[in-house]
Amino acid sequence: MSTFAGEGRAEVTDPARLMSVDRWRELILGDLPALDAIELRIQDTLGLVLAAPVESAESVPSFANSAMDGYAVRVDDVADASVDTPVELTVAGEVRAGAGQLPTVTPGTAVAIMTGAPLPAGAEAVVPVESTSAGERGRIRIHRAARQGDHVRRVGEDVSPGQRLLPAGHRIRPADIGLLAAIGQSRVLVRPAPRVVILSTGDELVPLEKRPEPGRIRDANGPMLGALVRQAGAVPYSAGIVADDLKAMLYAFDSNLGHADLLIATGGVSAGAYDHVQEVIGKLGKVRAEKVAVKPGMPQVYGRIGDTPVFGLPGNPVSAFVSFELFVRPAIRALQGRSDVARPQVRAVLTEDVSAPPHKRTFLRVRLKREAGRWTASPGSAQGSHVLTSLVRADGLADIPEDVTRLAAGDEVTVHLLVDV
Ligand code: AMP
Ligand code: MG
Numbered sequence: 001m002s003t004f005a006g007e008g009r010a011e012v013t014d015p016a017r018l019m020s021v022d023r024w025r026e027l028i029l030g031d032l033p034a035l036d037a038i039e040l041r042i043q044d045t046l047g048l049v050l051a052a053p054v055e056s057a058e059s060v061p062s063f064a065n066s067a068m069d070g071y072a073v074r075v076d077d078v079a080d081a082s083v084d085t086p087v088e089l090t091v092a093g094e095v096r097a098g099a100g101q102l103p104t105v106t107p108g109t110a111v112a113i114m115t116g117a118p119l120p121a122g123a124e125a126v127v128p129v130e131s132t133s134a135g136e137r138g139r140i141r142i143h144r145a146a147r148q149g150d151h152v153r154r155v156g157e158d159v160s161p162g163q164r165l166l167p168a169g170h171r172i173r174p175a176d177i178g179l180l181a182a183i184g185q186s187r188v189l190v191r192p193a194p195r196v197v198i199l200s201t202g203d204e205l206v207p208l209e210k211r212p213e214p215g216r217i218r219d220a221n222g223p224m225l226g227a228l229v230r231q232a233g234a235v236p237y238s239a240g241i242v243a244d245d246l247k248a249m250l251y252a253f254d255s256n257l258g259h260a261d262l263l264i265a266t267g268g269v270s271a272g273a274y275d276h277v278q279e280v281i282g283k284l285g286k287v288r289a290e291k292v293a294v295k296p297g298m299p300q301v302y303g304r305i306g307d308t309p310v311f312g313l314p315g316n317p318v319s320a321f322v323s324f325e326l327f328v329r330p331a332i333r334a335l336q337g338r339s340d341v342a343r344p345q346v347r348a349v350l351t352e353d354v355s356a357p358p359h360k361r362t363f364l365r366v367r368l369k370r371e372a373g374r375w376t377a378s379p380g381s382a383q384g385s386h387v388l389t390s391l392v393r394a395d396g397l398a399d400i401p402e403d404v405t406r407l408a409a410g411d412e413v414t415v416h417l418l419v420d421v
Helices: 021-029 175-181 221-231 246-259 279-284 318-334 388-392
Strands: 038-041 070-073 087-095 108-115 127-128 132-133 139-144 164-166 187-191 195-201 235-242 262-268 286-292 301-304 308-314 344-350 361-371 374-381 396-400 412-416
Touching: 021 286, 021 301, 021 318, 070 087, 070 139, 108 139, 132 301, 164 175, 164 262, 175 221, 195 246, 221 235, 221 262, 221 318, 246 262, 246 279, 262 318, 279 286, 279 301, 279 308, 301 318, 308 318, 318 361, 318 388, 344 361, 361 412, 374 396, 374 412
Parallel strands: 087 108, 195 235, 195 262, 262 308, 344 374
Antiparallel strands: 038 187, 070 108, 070 127, 087 139, 132 139, 286 301, 301 308, 344 412, 361 374, 361 396, 396 412
């Protein structure tokens, strides 16, 4: 075995050898395959991403109908109506929602009409029932003038034929499904939720159900990444824990690829004597390892085994989490063809002074609050990459650029939200 030794440098990392976060992410995004599109019933598409734009073949509404319960009238007939001087019209019939046979509104008549009922021929407006009163037998008093189209839902007011409703790359939400149903689009072309295999590497790890022996710890990353993957709209598959052993790791990676659209391993990517992830991916496919100018999460590994993108994330839980946000979540979104690969950001004012290392983009875990019309960001005191409680209290990651080493309370920062809006 060769000697476990470094290069005798004063600095742990040589800034000249660091790759920027943006460059690393670009390299990854540029390498991703696209998942095949499938056609699904719209009821089964919540959270999936449209693979083709949706255009409407129909108008919504498809026929003019009433927006109120009331009386369908001709504008001229009610021109002089007011609260104190109502106009009396003969009731020529009634139209309910769903009615197929319609009476006609001729001069001097009105038709009782319910919300959503088709507007009868001759009618120009609807007067709400609240503005009417009972007249002589078979007649209705109208207490309000109406303009052409009042309380009438026009044909195509919501959607017109040929209108582009949803672009490719759009993640489907409940309202979209409502709209698709309204236009009669019962099936759409989507990209499926990627299947993401999660593997925790490390001799020290035990599954959470087991009591750790001395020197060992529970696998926190596996369950946490499972949740992150699910939140990202993908399907997590836990492949459990694998020891820091080349053969065991080769087997674990290889045997899980068959059901993975993407694979995430944590641990074993830094300078330790037993960090084998890069070598394992390299033996099965192609791999690249970089020191990325980021804190936390500097050592990063990415590769492709066949069509499957493979990530090697650092093992410290906060590093794994931040790496997921910076690189894996965008990759999952890109696999699905999503047009927005980044989480939303806000500008916020720091509530405390902060310091950050030179040459690295630092992502501080911050708690956001809305105060006096602006967002404030409070970093907790402990920001170490092993401090899980710093993540638990955070709603965002404050993005401190490489060249900034000090910020004062009151300074503005960009915060990547850990939620979607
Ligand atoms: P590594 O990236 O393998 O050098 O691990 C860095 C640190 O993260 C070490 O303190 C590990 O014990 C810890 N670590 C690695 N994997 C996990 C995990 N799955 N859950 C919790 N901590 C971990
Ligand atoms: Mg390790």
